Amino acid sequence: MDKIQRNERISVIIKTLCDNPNKIFTLGYFSEMFGSAKSTISEDLELLQKTFSKNSMGNICTISGASGGVKYVPFMSEKTVYETLEELANELSHPDRILSGGFLYMLDIIYNPQWVNKMAMMFATRFSGLELDCVITVETKGIPIAFATAQYLNVPLVIVRHYNEATDGASVNINYASGSAKKIQTMVLPMKSLKRNSKILFIDDFMKAGGTSKGIIELANQFDSEVVGIGVMIETSLPDKKLVENYYSLMKLNTSEMQENNSIDIKPNI
Amino acid sequence: MDKIQRNERISVIIKTLCDNPNKIFTLGYFSEMFGSAKSTISEDLELLQKTFSKNSMGNICTISGASGGVKYVPFMSEKTVYETLEELANELSHPDRILSGGFLYMLDIIYNPQWVNKMAMMFATRFSGLELDCVITVETKGIPIAFATAQYLNVPLVIVRHYNEATDGASVNINYASGSAKKIQTMVLPMKSLKRNSKILFIDDFMKAGGTSKGIIELANQFDSEVVGIGVMIETSLPDKKLVENYYSLMKLNTSEMQENNSIDIKPNI
Structure with missing residues (x-):
């Protein structure tokens, strides 16, 4: 008994x-x-x-x-992180994934709960030492990974949007230059979404030049808050110099290889 | 030993x-x-x-x-569902949540992993009998709940967007009239995101007239696919007659009460 x-x-x-x-x-x-x-x-x-x-x-x-x-x-050993990322890189390297324009199709991965949880576990392992108040992301593609990371770290998720929504109350809007496309974009965050003096972890699916990260840091400043960590699933090889310095990326995608030779070269970056 | x-x-x-x-x-x-x-x-x-x-x-x-x-x-008993929704309704009834324009602030709930998982557990319990191929949602606010539901049901998540994204390849676009605001909106779904002949569960945070649900059904048709279930967190009391017939909502919000008397009346709807 x-x-x-x-x-x-x-x-x-x-x-x-x-x-x-x-x-x-x-x-x-x-x-x-x-x-x-x-x-x-x-x-x-x-x-x-x-x-x-x-x-x-x-x-x-x-x-x-x-x-x-x-x-x-939650914790994932370095060995498992590496092996999992090798498997993921292999999955992402399938030639069928190349879209016209030299883009890599990966929606089936970044919205798939099993892959998402594995990547979120890696971010949770990496950033578990920080005293965080929330995880933040920008709509849309990074939301599942950011949500799963927030869940593992037991903090709320905050989602920054590109357009104003009347139903969420007064908001802080900033404009930022996306580093790669040199396009001016808007970030919108409702006033009630983020407390002053928050320590924030920014999670996203993709980093080219780092313009979005820089925008998030500026937006956080408007709330007297601080971005204490940045984690992205994939960073591109070019531009080599990003607009932010401290970030953690799981994989690196060789962009010139894809655009010039139409072949995918993606590798674990840890 | x-x-x-x-x-x-x-x-x-x-x-x-x-x-x-x-x-x-x-x-x-x-x-x-x-x-x-x-x-x-x-x-x-x-x-x-x-x-x-x-x-x-x-x-x-x-x-x-x-x-x-x-x-x-995953399974949640009817009793626990009811008690949890009563607690949630209570949390949502705080007067601070009324925004100008008669809207209800609830981003802190629908992006909070603990509440999200509870609601997703309710949807997973309700829809576990269906042979699903995926959960679908429309960006942005329903994504965490839809993602958690997909995770519990062990199917991929598909996210419909409002704007074209060059990086996701060819897409199917439809226009639909949002039932409440009578506004024409666009739904965009990349061709590669959804297989033909899929059985789909649509999950969203809010239903007023049901225009979005109707749009999703039409979009599914373009992929020779079928919406076999609809689950929403909150439906509004008005309009009484929705544009879709079979749906499951966790809570009902009395909209006239909020807009006329500036007070929140929200109740479990099961």
């Missing part, structure tokens, strides 16, 4: 923690739920820590002190 | 299944992973089924036959 109980407790604890990444649950929460002593829960958690660590399933972290407890922290 | 092994197996099985909702894993997959007999894995799964059922954590379903195995099916 005791054996069944431990199995059941462990099952419920894993489901609860993994459904709520980076959220702290007190030992009291579980001991009350099961009617077990806190020492029993502690033993359960020790078992879980070993299992998660041994099987590379992320970290079960216990936090001591008054506001202490336990949380699940 | 045996006890630890069962705990470890169960932990890994839960994490694997719950990270991949509605994806079938063979018993052979786990028996190979652990070097255990399939009968042992079957015992583990029986334990898990009981635990998941007893603690309302969704269903662990075993599928017999050649393509058989086991999968985790």
Whole structure:
């Protein structure tokens, strides 16, 4: 009977923690739920820590002190990141993906929950040390990856739009030059969407010159807020010099190869 | 030692299944992973089924036959759906949420991973019986809920846009009249995004007259595809007669109450 109980407790604890990444649950929460002593829960958690660590399933972290407890922290090892990106680069290299104009078709990847979660796990691993208030992205293609990253990091998502929407109240609008196309674009963020003095992680699917990142930094300034991290799925090889300096990109796409030779050269960039 | 092994197996099985909702894993997959007999894995799964059922954590379903195995099916009980929606309605009823023009501010809810996952779980529960090929939504606000629903149902997400994007290849464009504002809008879907003969679930955050739903049905027709389900977070009380007949809405917002008396009346609609 005791054996069944431990199995059941462990099952419920894993489901609860993994459904709520980076959220702290007190030992009291579980001991009350099961009617077990806190020492029993502690033993359960020790078992879980070993299992998660041994099987590379992320970290079960216990936090001591008054506001202490336990949380699940998503984590992907460098080796798995690299292998996953090699697999993804391979998938993205299929010649069918080249569109006229020298663009790479990747909507099926960036909207696919399984790939999206893997990439979000990489961003969550990389940026887990930051004290973030939110993840921010610009509509539209980066939204799934940014949303999944926000979920793993247990912070809200904020979406910047290109056009005003009457239904969201007063907004801050800025104009910015997209670095590659030299096109003037608008960013719109409703006043209520972002608190002053926020620390922000910007996540996007693609970076050419970095104009969008620069625009986000400027927009954040309007809210007295700071972009403390930038993560993009793919950066292009050209222009070599980007408009922002500190960013983390998962893959690098050789743009001249695609436009001149109509072939795809994309590689993990870590 | 045996006890630890069962705990470890169960932990890994839960994490694997719950990270991949509605994806079938063979018993052979786990028996190979652990070097255990399939009968042992079957015992583990029986334990898990009981635990998941007893603690309302969704269903662990075993599928017999050649393509058989086991999968985790997200499920929320009617009682929990109702209680969660009451809590959400309460949260949405705060007077601070009324914007000038009689609109309801809810970006903090529809971009918040915790609320989004709960609503997506409701849609996944409701539409789990359908043989779907994808979830579809129109940019921008419904994307997180649609993405989370697609993830729970283990199908790709397709995003319809309002403007052409050169980088996504040839597209099908349709014009449709938004039922409420009587405004002509455009829907754009790249040809490569949707296979012919797809069965589609349309998920959105808001339904007034249902013009967007009707547009999606028409767009699906252009791809010889069928909208087999429609799920929206909030429908408005007016117009009473929508342009589509079969849809599932989680909540109903009394629009005249808000516009005439500046007060919010929103209720679970199930």
